[in-house]
Amino acid sequence: MNMDNGLLIVEDEGVVALDLQTSLESLGYRVLGVCANADDAVRRAGADRPDLVLMDIHLDGEVPGTEAARVIRERFQIPSIFLTAYAEDDMLRNAEGSAPYGYLLKPYQLRELNASVRMGLARRRAEVEEQRQRRRLRMAVEAARLGVWEWGGRRGEMAWEQEFLDAFPFAVAEDGLPGLLGMAEADAAELTRILESERVLQKTVKLDAEGAERWLELCGRNFAAQGEPARWVGVARDVTDAHLSEASLRQASVVFQASAEGILVLDHRRCIVSANESFYRLTGLSAEESLGSDPDDCLHVEPHGESFYRRLEGERHFWQGEVVCRRRGETFPCWQHASVVRDGEGAVSHYVLAISDISAIRAAEAHIHFLAYHDQLTGLGNRHFLQVELDKEIARAKRRNERIALLFIDLDGFKAVNDGWGHEAGDALLVAMAERLRQHVRGEDLVVRLGGDEFLVVAPGLDRGESCSVMVGRLLTVLAQPVALGGDECAVSASIGVAFFPENGGDLGGLLHAADRAMYQAKRAGKNEFRMAAE
Numbered sequence: 001m002n003m004d005n006g007l008l009i010v011e012d013e014g015v016v017a018l019d020l021q022t023s024l025e026s027l028g029y030r031v032l033g034v035c036a037n038a039d040d041a042v043r044r045a046g047a048d049r050p051d052l053v054l055m056d057i058h059l060d061g062e063v064p065g066t067e068a069a070r071v072i073r074e075r076f077q078i079p080s081i082f083l084t085a086y087a088e089d090d091m092l093r094n095a096e097g098s099a100p101y102g103y104l105l106k107p108y109q110l111r112e113l114n115a116s117v118r119m120g121l122a123r124r125r126a127e128v129e130e131q132r133q134r135r136r137l138r139m140a141v142e143a144a145r146l147g148v149w150e151w152g153g154r155r156g157e158m159a160w161e162q163e164f165l166d167a168f169p170f171a172v173a174e175d176g177l178p179g180l181l182g183m184a185e186a187d188a189a190e191l192t193r194i195l196e197s198e199r200v201l202q203k204t205v206k207l208d209a210e211g212a213e214r215w216l217e218l219c220g221r222n223f224a225a226q227g228e229p230a231r232w233v234g235v236a237r238d239v240t241d242a243h244l245s246e247a248s249l250r251q252a253s254v255v256f257q258a259s260a261e262g263i264l265v266l267d268h269r270r271c272i273v274s275a276n277e278s279f280y281r282l283t284g285l286s287a288e289e290s291l292g293s294d295p296d297d298c299l300h301v302e303p304h305g306e307s308f309y310r311r312l313e314g315e316r317h318f319w320q321g322e323v324v325c326r327r328r329g330e331t332f333p334c335w336q337h338a339s340v341v342r343d344g345e346g347a348v349s350h351y352v353l354a355i356s357d358i359s360a361i362r363a364a365e366a367h368i369h370f371l372a373y374h375d376q377l378t379g380l381g382n383r384h385f386l387q388v389e390l391d392k393e394i395a396r397a398k399r400r401n402e403r404i405a406l407l408f409i410d411l412d413g414f415k416a417v418n419d420g421w422g423h424e425a426g427d428a429l430l431v432a433m434a435e436r437l438r439q440h441v442r443g444e445d446l447v448v449r450l451g452g453d454e455f456l457v458v459a460p461g462l463d464r465g466e467s468c469s470v471m472v473g474r475l476l477t478v479l480a481q482p483v484a485l486g487g488d489e490c491a492v493s494a495s496i497g498v499a500f501f502p503e504n505g506g507d508l509g510g511l512l513h514a515a516d517r518a519m520y521q522a523k524r525a526g527k528n529e530f531r532m533a534a535e
Contacts, residue, residue, distance in 0.1 A: 006032040007117070008050040010041040010068065011083070012060040020054065020083070020113075027114050038063035038071075045072045052101070052120050053080040070098035079127075081120050083108075146235040149220070181205060181218075201232065204239060215243040259354075261337075266351040270294050270309065273350075282357050284328040295353065299325050313340055313348055325355065332359045375449040377427055378434035386448045386456060390508050393446075393460050397501060404501040405462035407472065408515035409437075411453035411479070412493040412527040425485045429492065432483045440478050442471075456515075464500060464532060472496050472530045480528060493528035495519050504533045 007029050011017035017034045024031055032048045035041040037060050045053060053072060057065040069080035081102040101120040104112065150159045181203060201220040206213055220234020256263060262279030264272055272290050280286065285298060296303035301324040312319050317340040325334045334355040341350040373385040381389065390404075397404050411433065418426035430453065437447045437455060446458040457475075462468050476496065482489040497519025499505060504514035514533040522529040 006030050006048065006050040008032050008041070008045060008048065008053045009034045010036075010038075010053060010059065010065060011056045012036045012058075013056075016056075023110055023113060024054075024117070027110070027117070029117060037061045038065065038068035041065075041068045042071050042075070045076055045078055049076065050078060051124050052117065053078060054117075055080040055082055055100075057082055057084040064094070066094045066098055069100060073098050077131075079120065079124060081116055146237050148235055149218075149233070151220075151232045152229070201234065204243070214238065214240045261354040261356050264295060264299075264353040264355075266295070266353065268348050268350065270296075270351060272298075279355070282327070282334075282355065283325065301326060301331055309351070312338055312351070317342075322358070323355070332357055333362045334358060375434075378431055378449050380434050380438075380455070381446060381448040383448070383450060386446070386450075386458070387508055389446050390458055390511075393458060394501060394507070397460065402461050403463040404511075405457075405459040405468055406499045406501070406511045406515045407457040407459065407475070408497040408499070408512070408519045409455040409457065409475070409479075410495050410519050410523070412495055412523070414453035414492055417490055417492060421485060421490065425490070428485055429483055429490065433479060433492075433494075436478045436481075437475065440474055456512075464535075468498065468532070472498060476528060476530060495522040495527050496530035497522055497533065498530060499533040503535050 007024060009017055009020055009024075009031060011020060011034065014036075017036070021031045021034060032050050033044050035044050039061070041053070041055070041059075053069065055065045055069045059065050059068070065082065065084075069082070072078050072080065079101045080098060081104060082100050083104050083106060085106040101123055102116045104116050148161050152159075199222050201218060201222075204215055204217045206215055208214075215238070216236050217239045218234060218236050220232045222230050222232050224231040256274075256276050259276060260278055262282040263276045264279060265274040267273050271292050271294055273292075275287070275290055279290075283290075283299060290298055296305070308319075319336075319338045321336060323334050323336045324331050335358050336356075337352075337354040339352050340348055341352060343349040373382060373388070374380065375382045390406075393404055396402075411429075414426065414429065417429055430449075433455070434447070434449060437457065441447060441457055442459065444460055448456040448458070450456055459468075459471070462471065476494060479494040480491065482491040497515045497517065499511045499514035499518060501511060505511035518531040518533040521531040525531065
């Protein structure tokens with residue numbers, strides 16, 4: 001159960017070492033090796049890096065186990081558990097110098113050995129994790145260019161990390177934290193009260209850096225217990241650039257917030273650092289969801305990617321065009337302006353994106369397009385739609401060497417319904433017929449209303465033969481079914497003429513003429529019939 005943990009045994013008595021190894025392995029531990037003297041123990045620890053060393057204090061040679069454990073601890077940060085038959089005070093004092101994890105007196109029970117090793121490994125894991133966290137914290141502090149400081153209260157000096165002082169020597173104040181905060185003497189009592197009683201400090205101070213003004217942001221916490229002198233620990237960072245830019249940002253703030261466009265300011269890494277209220281209103285995002293994020297992650301459906309920004313930087317520093325954005329699980333079209341902001345040295349410092357919701361414009365365009373290509377009553381395609389789509393189908397049929405069937409459908413008896421039942425009833429009948437056609441053609445077929453009671457079906461790949469007869473017969477049957485109109489039923493039939501590409505025509509005009517003639521042949525045959533144009 002503990003085979004992932006490696007142990008090193010240091011014992012000069014071979015029988016004892018073998019017994020210890022057998023005991024540990026029976027408990028599920030992995031023994032990396034056995035050493036009999038201090039030199040071998042140090043060498044083996046450096047090579048194998050065990051998690052824990054079980055060290056006999058009395059070893060052959062001049063170097064005792066306590067010294068070997070100390071060297072291993074200092075050199076490799078590997079702890080030890082001492083195994084010995086002695087517990088004199090002098091020996092214990094020597095053992096303390098290596099900071100052992102335990103001290104197990106021989107003879108010991110197997111459960112005592114297991115408990116000591118388990119606790120030692122648990123402590124080892126905790127120490128390794130603590131060291132890892134400390135390294136991460138150090139890297140984070142360095143990455144953020146933070147200076148760590150400590151102030152012991154009263155008139156004590158302020159302790160800084162040397163790296164920060166080397167970069168910001170002007171942060172040194174004679175009076176420690178009170179001097180750095182720079183409160184006037186008249187405010188000394190108030191300052192004392194704050195520093196002695198408050199728990200959290202966050203303040204930006206202005207300092208004189210050899211004639212130039214610099215701003216330092218201090219963040220700290222008072223870790224002193226109740227009744228004890230203040231003990232403040234915190235971090236500091238140079239915020240001069242941010243402070244200087246704040247004034248110019250305030251000047252632009254009114255325009256920024258008042259704009260109807262959603263405006264984003266990105267830093268040079270393309271992370272959002274600022275957005276106006278219009279942006280939050282347009283996108284439904286909150287500041288918490290957007291600030292610090294890449295717009296490609298939280299806004300754009302199609303990411304701009306590296307190439308977009310490289311072109312933006314290298315061309316005219318400006319781009320505008322349509323993009324698709326996200327809004328609470330939905331998408332909407334936007335018109336976006338993008339521009340580049342450079343610093344005094346010509347390096348990119350920011351990007352500015354401005355978006356406008358053009359959903360209403362696109363919806364109006366789509367509606368206009370629909371009206372241009374569709375019948376308003378039935379929603380079917382109209383003659384313009386037929387011309388465009390039939391041209392596509394003819395081009396496709398030529399490539400595939402296929403036929404196209406064009407079905408010309410004229411309702412029988414529609415005029416009587418329109419005259420006797422009224423125009424509203426006639427319109428309802430046309431809508432019902434259109435829906436039946438939609439539902440009973442194939443998925444690849446196109447249904448069009450030419451006008452009045454005339455409809456067309458474009459059937460790609462349908463040639464003369466049984467399949468065409470079956471399809472046309474099915475349409476005649478469903479169109480002849482009664483339709484409920486105002487509580488009554490009305491029944492009409494249809495006459496259908498069928499023409500085929502390419503033998504009856506190579507374009508809409510030729511096919512329509514042939515299908516129309518075939519349809520009239522069906523009407524003369526008694527209606528509710530179909531005829532195919534002659535080959």
